[in-house]
Amino acid sequence: MVAYRWDSTLETGHEIIDTQHKQLFEAINNLLDTCHGEKGSEELTKKLDFLNTYTIKHFFDEERIQQKYHYPDYPKHKQYHETFKNTVKDLTHRLIWSGPSEELIKEVYSSIGDWLVSHIKIQDFKLAKYIRAQHTAS
Numbered sequence: 001m002v003a004y005r006w007d008s009t010l011e012t013g014h015e016i017i018d019t020q021h022k023q024l025f026e027a028i029n030n031l032l033d034t035c036h037g038e039k040g041s042e043e044l045t046k047k048l049d050f051l052n053t054y055t056i057k058h059f060f061d062e063e064r065i066q067q068k069y070h071y072p073d074y075p076k077h078k079q080y081h082e083t084f085k086n087t088v089k090d091l092t093h094r095l096i097w098s099g100p101s102e103e104l105i106k107e108v109y110s111s112i113g114d115w116l117v118s119h120i121k122i123q124d125f126k127l128a129k130y131i132r133a134q135h136t137a138s
Ligand SMILES: [Fe+2]
Pocket: 062, 077, 081, 119, 123, 124
């Protein structure tokens, strides 16, 4: 199974955000592991529940940080989060409904894992850079 591996190219430099991103990667890898295995629907539901809950928690925390710093890109960034939360919810229903088919697993990679990688590298890096600049300015 191809898993997502954490490396320094994913580090924003913001401690809370990075710690939570690592946890999200672990949640995605655990989900993929369950999808590829023979563990049954109960285990799959558990992994999906965790991913949904943790995604909501992480975005909530990250958005609070953005508000604290009056991040000008906040509305757009929040919109990306909302879309992703819906993607995870939608895939959750389909995975539980029809089981982890090869096609759905591919979607977990592209719409969840790969999405997160690119969101971090583009949007969250932009956010971290803005926060750093605020600190230097004050
Ligand atoms: Fe984000």
